[in-house]
Amino acid sequence: MSTNQAFVWLASLALALQGCAATSGPRSVGTPAAVGPAADPLPTVRVVFRDGKVFAREGAREWPIAEVGRDQMLWAPDGQRFAYLKQNEAPATSRPTASAEPPISRGARVRTDAPVASRGAVASQDPPTFHIVIRNIRGDSVNEFPVYRPGRPTDLDWIDNNTLGYLAPPDETGDVYVLHSARTSEILRIHRGARFVWSPGRRQLAYVANPNQDQLVKVDDNVVWPRGAVERTPAKHPGKKRRKRRAPPPRKIEGELVWSPDGSGLAFLTLADNKPRLVVLLVVDNPGGDLSWPLPDTALLPGNHLFWGESKVVIGESMLKPRFAASWKRIR
Numbered sequence: 001m002s003t004n005q006a007f008v009w010l011a012s013l014a015l016a017l018q019g020c021a022a023t024s025g026p027r028s029v030g031t032p033a034a035v036g037p038a039a040d041p042l043p044t045v046r047v048v049f050r051d052g053k054v055f056a057r058e059g060a061r062e063w064p065i066a067e068v069g070r071d072q073m074l075w076a077p078d079g080q081r082f083a084y085l086k087q088n089e090a091p092a093t094s095r096p097t098a099s100a101e102p103p104i105s106r107g108a109r110v111r112t113d114a115p116v117a118s119r120g121a122v123a124s125q126d127p128p129t130f131h132i133v134i135r136n137i138r139g140d141s142v143n144e145f146p147v148y149r150p151g152r153p154t155d156l157d158w159i160d161n162n163t164l165g166y167l168a169p170p171d172e173t174g175d176v177y178v179l180h181s182a183r184t185s186e187i188l189r190i191h192r193g194a195r196f197v198w199s200p201g202r203r204q205l206a207y208v209a210n211p212n213q214d215q216l217v218k219v220d221d222n223v224v225w226p227r228g229a230v231e232r233t234p235a236k237h238p239g240k241k242r243r244k245r246r247a248p249p250p251r252k253i254e255g256e257l258v259w260s261p262d263g264s265g266l267a268f269l270t271l272a273d274n275k276p277r278l279v280v281l282l283v284v285d286n287p288g289g290d291l292s293w294p295l296p297d298t299a300l301l302p303g304n305h306l307f308w309g310e311s312k313v314v315i316g317e318s319m320l321k322p323r324f325a326a327s328w329k330r331i332r
Contacts, residue, residue: 085132154167
């Protein structure tokens, strides 16, 4: 590390460190924090729940505002609108088969209760389509639009008061995380990769790109590790025979990506040449503070997770049950 950086870090690695203080982890895709309605923008109207149904109440008047229950309603941070998923079932279709039944396509479902159209025919159903519905606190429709792919998305949530994000159903191209404008329905971003995780405050989205090749870590649309790497598509040379060489094992990111509590840094485990390492990017957009430690193979045992505390990263069952710990100290 160059000494002409604005700051210098001392790093160390400890084995079986005990007595680490507990800290909360980052908010990740798949474990959204509960968001409830904030101050009522219409003081005379309030939302009530009764018998599993949702109503708006104004004085003595009451009316239903959504066809979903309380648990399916996702409130915007300002509490003025909520969103939910609505399923539209696709019609069943029949297709002929040969003497041996062909494999069912990914996402298709076999309907065992449907009548057989003819001998050797199989009734199948395409994945259902889902819409995102947005309503205000009175139950008035604000917007409705289909999700990016057929099938049920996961992890739908508000990113801010005008942006909704979700993990689209996978297809042969892999996983994608989609951001929509709640006001215009426009797709704002499509991030292709895996293991998506938001920084605290949902300011930046980290994920693993190139999941089937030499893997990269990206934040939003930028490669942050390895530093200087770019995302490439394998070149094709039709009609040209190339001499086959034994390729080294692909670079992999193991387990989850973990944000620092302040949302400025990332930590993760890598595996290159069958050797695990801990990588800590103290500031994702500044390579001057990157740290890395070699680890024994036992660091990748099932049950180990990554935890970022104050100036240290712990690998183990929890912050209180570490197997390995790495720490650093700013000296100027």
